[in-house]
Amino acid sequence: MGLTKQYLRYVASAVFGLIGSQKGNIVFVTLRGEKGRYVAVPACEHVFIWDLRKGEKILILQGLKQEVTCLCPSPDGLHLAVGYEDGSIRIFSLLSGEGNVTFNGHKAAITSLKYDQLGGRLASGSKDTDVIVWDVINESGLYRLKGHKDAITQALFLREKNLLVTSGKDTMVKWWDLDTQHCFKTMVGHRTEVWGLVLVSEEKRLITGAADSELRAWDIAYLQEIADLEEPEPKKVKGSFPAVQETQDDGTSEVDEAPEDRILTCRKVGSLMREGRDRVVNLVVDRTGRILACHGTDSVLEVFCILSKEEVQKKMDKKVKKAKKKAKLNSSSGEEEGLEVTVEMTLQDEIQRVTNIKTSAKIKSTLQCIRTMTCEYALCSFFVPGDRQVIIGTKTGKLQIYDLASGNLLETVDAHDGALWSLSLSPDQRGFVSGGADKSVKFWDFELVKDENSTQKRLSVKHTRTLQLDEDVLSVSYSPNQKLLAVSLLDCTVKIFYVDTLKFFLSLYGHKLPVICMDISYDGALIVTGSADRNVKIWGLDFGDCHKSLFAHDDSVMYLKFVPKSHLFFTAGKDRKIKQWDADKFEHIQTLEGHHQEIWCLAVSPNGDYVVSSSHDKSLRLWERTREPLILEDEREMQREAEYEESVAKEDQPAVPGETQGDNYFTGKKTIETVKAAERIMEAVELYREETAKMKEHKAICKAAGKEVPLPINPILMAYGNISPSAYVLEIFKGIKSSELEESLLVLPFSYVPDILMLLNEFIQQGSDIELLCRCLFFLLRIHFGQITSNQMLVPVIEKLKETTISKVRQVRDVIGFNMAGLDFLKRECEAKSEVMFFADATSHLEEKKRKRKKREKLILTLT
Numbered sequence: 001m002g003l004t005k006q007y008l009r010y011v012a013s014a015v016f017g018l019i020g021s022q023k024g025n026i027v028f029v030t031l032r033g034e035k036g037r038y039v040a041v042p043a044c045e046h047v048f049i050w051d052l053r054k055g056e057k058i059l060i061l062q063g064l065k066q067e068v069t070c071l072c073p074s075p076d077g078l079h080l081a082v083g084y085e086d087g088s089i090r091i092f093s094l095l096s097g098e099g100n101v102t103f104n105g106h107k108a109a110i111t112s113l114k115y116d117q118l119g120g121r122l123a124s125g126s127k128d129t130d131v132i133v134w135d136v137i138n139e140s141g142l143y144r145l146k147g148h149k150d151a152i153t154q155a156l157f158l159r160e161k162n163l164l165v166t167s168g169k170d171t172m173v174k175w176w177d178l179d180t181q182h183c184f185k186t187m188v189g190h191r192t193e194v195w196g197l198v199l200v201s202e203e204k205r206l207i208t209g210a211a212d213s214e215l216r217a218w219d220i221a222y223l224q225e226i227a228d229l230e231e232p233e234p235k236k237v238k239g240s241f242p243a244v245q246e247t248q249d250d251g252t253s254e255v256d257e258a259p260e261d262r263i264l265t266c267r268k269v270g271s272l273m274r275e276g277r278d279r280v281v282n283l284v285v286d287r288t289g290r291i292l293a294c295h296g297t298d299s300v301l302e303v304f305c306i307l308s309k310e311e312v313q314k315k316m317d318k319k320v321k322k323a324k325k326k327a328k329l330n331s332s333s334g335e336e337e338g339l340e341v342t343v344e345m346t347l348q349d350e351i352q353r354v355t356n357i358k359t360s361a362k363i364k365s366t367l368q369c370i371r372t373m374t375c376e377y378a379l380c381s382f383f384v385p386g387d388r389q390v391i392i393g394t395k396t397g398k399l400q401i402y403d404l405a406s407g408n409l410l411e412t413v414d415a416h417d418g419a420l421w422s423l424s425l426s427p428d429q430r431g432f433v434s435g436g437a438d439k440s441v442k443f444w445d446f447e448l449v450k451d452e453n454s455t456q457k458r459l460s461v462k463h464t465r466t467l468q469l470d471e472d473v474l475s476v477s478y479s480p481n482q483k484l485l486a487v488s489l490l491d492c493t494v495k496i497f498y499v500d501t502l503k504f505f506l507s508l509y510g511h512k513l514p515v516i517c518m519d520i521s522y523d524g525a526l527i528v529t530g531s532a533d534r535n536v537k538i539w540g541l542d543f544g545d546c547h548k549s550l551f552a553h554d555d556s557v558m559y560l561k562f563v564p565k566s567h568l569f570f571t572a573g574k575d576r577k578i579k580q581w582d583a584d585k586f587e588h589i590q591t592l593e594g595h596h597q598e599i600w601c602l603a604v605s606p607n608g609d610y611v612v613s614s615s616h617d618k619s620l621r622l623w624e625r626t627r628e629p630l631i632l633e634d635e636r637e638m639q640r641e642a643e644y645e646e647s648v649a650k651e652d653q654p655a656v657p658g659e660t661q662g663d664n665y666f667t668g669k670k671t672i673e674t675v676k677a678a679e680r681i682m683e684a685v686e687l688y689r690e691e692t693a694k695m696k697e698h699k700a701i702c703k704a705a706g707k708e709v710p711l712p713i714n715p716i717l718m719a720y721g722n723i724s725p726s727a728y729v730l731e732i733f734k735g736i737k738s739s740e741l742e743e744s745l746l747v748l749p750f751s752y753v754p755d756i757l758m759l760l761n762e763f764i765q766q767g768s769d770i771e772l773l774c775r776c777l778f779f780l781l782r783i784h785f786g787q788i789t790s791n792q793m794l795v796p797v798i799e800k801l802k803e804t805t806i807s808k809v810r811q812v813r814d815v816i817g818f819n820m821a822g823l824d825f826l827k828r829e830c831e832a833k834s835e836v837m838f839f840a841d842a843t844s845h846l847e848e849k850k851r852k853r854k855k856r857e858k859l860i861l862t863l864t
Contacts, residue, residue, distance in 0.1 A: 411458075494527070530558070610624055
């Protein structure tokens with residue numbers, strides 16, 4: 001058996017050239033106790049934290065594979081919720097930079113995230129039209145809210161009431177009662193998608209922004225407060241709203257689910273007209289509740305004062321009174337006038353302060369860009385030998401020569417009449433060749449010419465020869481010995497010419513669509529072509545025969561490049577993947593995934609240790625060759641496992657009695673992690689059954705032998721510290737993530753449920769992990785209610801569970817109540833001590849002032 005060819009693995013090393021992605025929002029975060037200095041921005045699958053003062057990237061929250069689509073900081077400033085394109089949500093700690101909590105419930109990209117006032121609940125909206133409320137502390141889902149017909153754009157918790165208001169691209173604004181988890185009001189007064197919501201005036205006014213230029217203002221009135229003020233009879237209040245749909249004076253309407261379910265009324269009171277004509281991106285209000293900022297897709301930031309004239313006048317009068325009182329104490333008339341003017345200008349100053357906020361910061365990074373040069377629409381480029389200049393081919397057919405040291409444009413040459421698609425440096429490094437859409441290939445030589453602005457010479461290019469063809473030229477490439485020139489044409493063929501005489505040598509045909517890219521191996525033996533037909537073909541340059549045709553990508557092959565001194569090559573495609581191939585054995589070696597948009601080009605370092613790829617997602621990615629050997633059979637096996645895991649996650653959700661097809665009111669989602677967790681539970685229950693049977697057999701053997709016979713210990717139980725089989729099952733339950741517990745129990749077959757119920761009874765009697773055990777118990781009773789109640793053997797188990805659960809829950813509740821009372825007592829003690837210290841400090845300050853005054857009086861007397 002011959003030796004197997006060894007390959008080395010390439011791995012992702014860094015993402016650079018990226019400030020932020022366009023799919024997600026930007027939020028301010030609190031770091032090191034400072035507010036307004038740091039911003040979190042989505043950057044492909046990562047989140048970058050930038051320092052706006054220094055223009056530096058100070059923290060990276062590492063993502064997995066999916067692109068970030070939404071960000072939301074917690075109210076305490078310690079955590080950041082990140083939503084991803086696959087519908088998952090991760091909670092990152094801004095102190096450690098780690099994401100320990102993951103929520104999986106949505107089937108499409110996250111479009112909205114919002115914490116409640118205390119940060120204990122998180123509302124998420126998605127393109128799948130669902131809203132899910134998550135318990136952040138317990139790391140589990142609370143409920144799923146269905147009702148919108150299109151993607152959710154925003155969600156807001158009310159502070160005083162347990163209500164949630166959401167908006168969507170279905171032009172609707174919905175109000176949800178979180179106590180009963182139902183929609184009690186739908187506002188249908190918008191004619192276009194609703195993109196923004198904000199609550200002002202102590203949550204008694206709602207302002208909505210849509211795809212038109214009108215910001216609508218709605219007054220919110222709670223029916224309970226109206227009833228308390230007017231004191232009508234309950235029947236009259238209920239009967240005073242007989243219609244389910246109300247039409248207001250301006251034509252807008254509201255839809256209630258039922259008249260008796262009404263909690264509040266929304267009445268349109270006016271509108272604000274924006275200068276921008278495009279849709280609203282975001283609405284935000286300042287802390288005082290007086291200034292509203294609106295940002296649109298036309299990059300216009302507009303600032304509004306949202307108080308009425310009466311409210312403004314009332315606030316101004318209060319401030320003037322305070323200022324006058326202060327002025328009387330200072331007994332200075334000139335100062336009083338100055339204070340009046342200052343107070344009257346307060347609102348205008350605040351508006352000016354908001355409008356003067358800088359919306360961008362000049363970003364510098366030592367690990368990123370070292371030179372930026374303004375150029376035309378560039379299609380191709382290469383470094384001039386010596387790495388002091390760079391030549392760019394543009395869409396208008398021009399060659400632009402730039403000096404890298406100064407970043408200045410040295411010269412612009414009109415090279416082609418159409419787009420200049422390709423450039424190839426000659427192996428002798430004395431010139432290059434260009435191919436364009438004007439059906440010509442032009443040869444250029446480097447030369448030094450006298451610079452008009454200085455006495456020194458500068459680089460220039462001189463046109464020497466032209467090869468005229470019948471079709472547009474898409475790509476050109478020299479052979480390493482500079483004897484042959486390969487030209488890719490729009491007629492799906494590649495023509496090979498002799499460089500010295502420009503005579504035709506070979507025609508490579510076989511692609512069904514034009515060849516976009518190609519490269520020749522270091523020894524000139526092979527040429528590889530990549531086409532828009534998704535195929536890569538390997539040809540011999542001696543006779544032009546096709547060695548192999550490979551189906552390379554799921555979309556067009558955009559770029560390919562040989563690894564120097566080898567017959568290995570990389571291909572990049574519009575399917576967002578980079579693949580490595582062996583041109584001798586015609587084998588696919590590995591796939592590099594990471595980009596989120598089409599990959600346009602890549603470059604391989606001269607030693608082959610690094611690969612850099614460029615994508616439409618605005619990022620550059622560095623791939624590094626490791627010393628780890630890559631075995632093709634293991635790679636294929638890993639790929640099959642990944643495909644299986646992906647197919648398992650896409651399977652239909654398990655059916656629950658009483659649910660119709662398509663309705664899923666559980667907050668979780670079936671993933672490969674939940675399937676693996678269910679498998680661990682099943683393995684633990686099976687081990688418990690086996691060990692219980694072995695113990696019974698062991699007792700019978702000991703009884704028959706009349707002496708104690710040693711019992712063989714299961715190695716798994718020994719690894720856990722020689723615990724009992726039932727304790728092992730409990731450890732498995734404790735090891736499942738809180739956010740995946742319900743979904744793991746949901747996919748569990750019913751044959752394991754009776755054993756689990758008996759074990760839960762045993763665990764609850766022991767009094768440990770009551771909250772976790774009750775959560776498992778109630779969920780199993782909920783989804784298997786019919787089978788459990790119809791099974792006579794489980795009746796005594798359920799009766800025992802009823803007694804033990806109620807008693808143990810009462811004990812836990814009493815302990816929590818006792819602890820809360822103790823904490824309240826300690827709080828009062830601390831407050832009493834702080835008050836004593838406060839008065840002691842005030843007394844010492846007063847005595848210090850008296851001493852200083854006496855010293856000053858003595859000094860005056862001495863001077864007089």
